[in-house]
Amino acid sequence: MDSRRGSRFVIDPKIRQVGFVPAGCESENPNASSAVAAIANVDVNPTSDSPSPVMIPPRLADPLPRAAPLPVPSPPPRKHTSVEIPLQGSYNPTDSVLGTSPPFSPASNGRYAGVPSSEGPDLSPSFVSRASSAMEGMSLREDHLGSPSASRFATVGEYAMFKQQQPQQPATAVTKVYASSLPQEPVQSFAPVGKEDSSKPLKERTTKAERRAKQEADREAKRIAKESAGAKVVEGEARASSNVVGKASRAQSQKKDSASEKRLSAVEKASEKEKKKEIPAPRMQFDDQSRVAKAKKRALIEQTETKHRVELFRHLPQFVYGAQLPSLEAKFFHDDAMHPHPAVYQVGLQYLTGDITGGNARCIAMLSAFKELIKDYCTPRERTLIRDLTARVNNNVSFLTTCRPLCISMGNAIRFLKTRIAKLQLTLSESDAKSLIIAEIDRFMQEKINYADNEITKLAVTKIKDGDVILTYGSSCVVETIILHAFSLGKKFRVVIVDSRPKLEGKGLLRRLLGRGISCTYSHINAVTYIIQEVNKVFLGASSILSNGTVYSRVGSASVAMVANAFHVPVMICCETYKFHERVQLDSICFNELGDPDALVKIPGRKGLSELEGWSQSSHLKLLNLMYDVMPADYVSMIITELGMVPPTSVPVILREYRKDPIL
């Protein structure tokens, strides 16, 4: 333990920072050692729990790990010197501006403030663990947070009230917001006072045995759900009951505890449901009969599945193209609860007809539609905005999914939106909440798509030199802006556009480039081995980049990258980080999208060739129109993101470091 402790202490600068920064007050100094112990503790845990960290719903706020240590709005310390307060308060503005660390701050405050110094050694461990687990992922954090008993939650509210009664405290307002607005996390962390008092130090001693720690963590994990659910309720009560703080919070909270426990089961169910809802189910396996049947019942649109399905792709949905529309129209005005918002409906139809294609365009269209939806939204009676809006968004998302399976970037955007909604403060009025969400969506579109594209363009243009021959495949909007920008800078280069059936997206790009006066070479994908010999750079877009570095992109990109790699031509992938995804994938079969097989039948401009007319009559002939493929990481020389130019091996790093960013 000792040796490990030492090493961790050195290796993890962030964690060390976590341990020390809040300990700015001298009185907390003894915590340092216990903090270290906790670090070890934390490091053990990741292995022990979280069977699927990825699937943990993003409902909980993603905190900035950096922010975690910052002691934020301080509730008035009961037994403390007031010296501390301004110090802590000084961090507040940044925090509140960033909106980053709210979940933790009250917690830490609570601890520092509420817990007498005798409990000191106790505090920092959980404190540290919280912070570090935040870095590990939300599930972990929950685990650690779970430890406090629900009974203590009420006190936070009380603190808030207390603060309000003490106007001389500078940080009051901020604190109040935190305490009241963040229903779940802040409260949980406050707890460790009572029983934990004895158990915690014990636990620390036992962490020497890793198993023990694991057990503990598991137990805690089980409790999370209960407590996080209970938190809301209890907190609400806490606010309602404007008790004097002078009263022993313990006794009171125990009362609350019993009251809340009754409700717990119901709430728990609700939260479970919510959780389930939030777990994205893009991976529904369509060869699972029972699930497909269930999904059909729920589905808004009746879709007839094609009879001629390729055996290898039975797990992916394939519907008769165009069959959705009539049933959709029939249902549109009937089922009021289910039907999508008109803007969403419009976007869905545009997906269906293929008017909007490309990851960014689809994502922006979807977010704009959701903006409309939120603008027009009004909370039904006896419902909360958070719950109801989430459900509404879910409905609309499922509608979009039936129109065309979501791409990964859209999934990320939806996840972001839902997180924002879930994090809304209960105190906000409906109009405020709506405008807040809309502002968030705008910010997302600006920061994650527009600015990111600008940044990528700036970076990528530096890679284009005079005399270059640049090859691109299909039509990627980022690559297009790069080419246009490089051209406007007066660089002399040639563009080769490689295209493939059946989408022939490159033709659109060709037209746009020609329209801007850029000379191009155009060819089809089979000729890529010929044309690659005169090319010296390949720029490709991506639908998504997965955490093992593979690039999930328009079908054919992998072939182009492979050929480029074989001819020693560097392949550069231009992709915004919001398209990154934690999933890993090895081949293009497990997860993909099937297009309309009939698109393969017609060859534009070749009337003589109609061999396949009536192909569906033959039971032995199948047509496969795959939409995406997976490019192994070793074909990729470089990924150009708005955060810089990185090798594909750095994708998981970006995912880990930047996903905690509040915007996602």
Next chain:
Amino acid sequence: MVAPTLDAQAAVNDFIYKLKRRQVEGSLVTARLTAVLLRQVISQQRLASSAPAATLIETVKSVGLRIIAANPIELTVGNVVRRVLHIIREEEASLELKSLADVNNTILSDDEESEDASSFSAAVVAAANRNVLRAPSLHNLLESLPSSVTATCNASSGGESECKSKSGEKNSKVWRLKHSVIEGINELLQEIDSYHAQVAEQALQHIHHNEVIMTCGRSHAVLQFLLEAKKKRTFEVFVAEGAPRYQGQTLAKELADANLQTTLIADAAVFALISRVNMVVVGAHAVMADGGVMVPVGLHMIALAARRHTIPFVVLAGLHKLCPQYPQNPYIFMNDMKSPSDIIDFSDISDCLDGGIGSPSLQTVNPTFDFVPPDLVSLLITDIGGHTPSYVYRIVAEYYSAEDFVLR
């Protein structure tokens, strides 16, 4: 230079036009037509009694050079010309051997045995034998010089002896040469025709139950190969369309009609699906002497993908596709550029091209062939069996005369 007869001349010109206009395409058809044409030329050619074989070779060469020049990309033309030349040389040698044997016999019967004569004739027979059998090996190559010397001297002696014999005999000899050459060409034609069947016969050795085969475009050999295997085995086929000709669609339809489980995929999806494929089977346009193959465009990409997943890349090729040349920048010198209208309709982009800013230019690239280097080819299946690419040079040496590798 010996000119062919008028009739033959007309036929040659006709064939040249067809080749130039690309009205004759596909290696099998071209090979057949070339052989038939050469047969006609040879049969109509009047031969002088002295050195008839040389005349014949001259004629075939002159015709051959012209039809090769008509479509230098269609390498089978050159191959068939070389094969015919090889046949003529072989027949000449065997005839000489026969006549020598005759001469020998007469010498033996007429005169007393002189040691010189017998040893000389024995050497001649041996040399002629070597020529006929013509199994090129290092040993033969080393001995080629003395044998040719003896051959020439014995040819002159043969000529002397012929001078003595009657003119009718001469005529019969010329006739015999012509006849046997034409026989040889007929055999060649038969070989070309039966190539599909010969290759298909080997299908069962390579295709097993429940296999997944990928192919691209349409090749008659591949179709026959798969259909033959279908008789005994059940398996699945992925067919890539093969832009810009999209003959994969035809092949897919044909295979499905033969009750073979077929899936047509776009060319772009090849990489996505190749990981589930057990074998790639394609037809070749030409096989080069180093074992590399000229194939329809797009197959190099498939070969690379197959290599990535270590999937065997099997090429079906008839012997008439075997070229004695080594590829020298095959992408440029052995390729053909097709019409841009195959890949893009001018009307689609015409509005962008005229009167726009800066008058941009548009190039379209529509090559016909890919060259797959030998290291990407796992197996070559010809009508005489399966070979590795590294063995091709040896087959080349067997079927062509070294003198004809470069036609002049």
